[in-house]
Amino acid sequence: DTEVTQTPKHLVMGMTNKKSLKCEQHMGHRAMYWYKQKAKKPPELMFVYSYEKLSINESVPSRFSPECPNSSLLNLHLHALQPEDSALYLCASSQGRAGLRNTEAFFGQGTRLTVV
Amino acid sequence: EDKVVQSPLSLVVHEGDTVTLNCSYEVTNFRSLLWYKQEKKAPTFLFMLTSSGIEKKSGRLSSILDKKELFSILNITATQTGDSAIYLCAVDRRGTGTASKLTFGTGTRLQVTL
Numbered sequence: 001d002t003e004v005t006q007t008p009k010h011l012v013m014g015m016t017n018k019k020s021l022k023c024e025q026h027m028g029h030r031a032m033y034w035y036k037q038k039a040k041k042p043p044e045l046m047f048v049y050s051y052e053k054l055s056i057n058e059s060v061p062s063r064f065s066p067e068c069p070n071s072s073l074l075n076l077h078l079h080a081l082q083p084e085d086s087a088l089y090l091c092a093s094s095q096g097r098a099g100l101r102n103t104e105a106f107f108g109q110g111t112r113l114t115v116v
Numbered sequence: 117e118d119k120v121v122q123s124p125l126s127l128v129v130h131e132g133d134t135v136t137l138n139c140s141y142e143v144t145n146f147r148s149l150l151w152y153k154q155e156k157k158a159p160t161f162l163f164m165l166t167s168s169g170i171e172k173k174s175g176r177l178s179s180i181l182d183k184k185e186l187f188s189i190l191n192i193t194a195t196q197t198g199d200s201a202i203y204l205c206a207v208d209r210r211g212t213g214t215a216s217k218l219t220f221g222t223g224t225r226l227q228v229t230l
Contacts (some may be wrong), residue, residue: 004158031215042204042220043159050215088157096214105151105216107158 004108010016023074023091031096122221140187141204
């Protein structure tokens with residue numbers, strides 16, 4: 001199983017809503033990531049979790065709140081978003097284990113978010 | 117600031133042609149360079165390169181890294197319409213513990229026509 005599963009696939013939310021994006025992997029990877037991808041642009045790193053601890057926050061606004069409840073799950077909680085936050089949100093995971101060669105990051109299919 | 121530059125930005129070729137996509141980078145504490153293919157949503161992994169001069173090959177695709185000149189190329193021979201996609205180059209840096217920190221280039225949009 002080399003799959004990263006993201007739900008929902010599509011999400012439309014108002015600027016006052018609270019919603020969550022979910023990501024799951026069962027490859028035993030200990031590093032998980034959130035990326036944001038705007039149309040016709042490359043993915044941009046938002047957050048990195050290593051062994052369920054937040055290790056990198058790329059100066060992301062606090063209206064985006066990540067959470068890693070366990071080694072297989074990664075959530076992104078959304079609150080008071082702006083229309084310019086509309087994008088494809090990609091989750092990824094990689095081996096990320098101490099003592100092992102790091103491997104490529106596997107990406108999920110993404111959640112296409114529209115903020116209205 | 118880390119920089120990954122891909123060229124060309126877009127390319128239209130006929131089925132059967134051979135294409136070469138370029139990626140140059142300026143990154144502190146380089147760890148590896150990766151190539152991904154993105155069709156609709158998820159980038160799918162193609163190659164990871166860590167050592168100079170060693171070609172990686174998978175079917176009609178191959179890639180090589182030059183760490184002295186700071187670039188990589190991705191070759192696709194005998195292109196097919198199914199190769200139409202955006203090809204993303206990304207560089208991973210050391211210093212992020214066991215996790216990756218990928219910086220992506222802007223991508224090359226390849227269109228293969230009949």
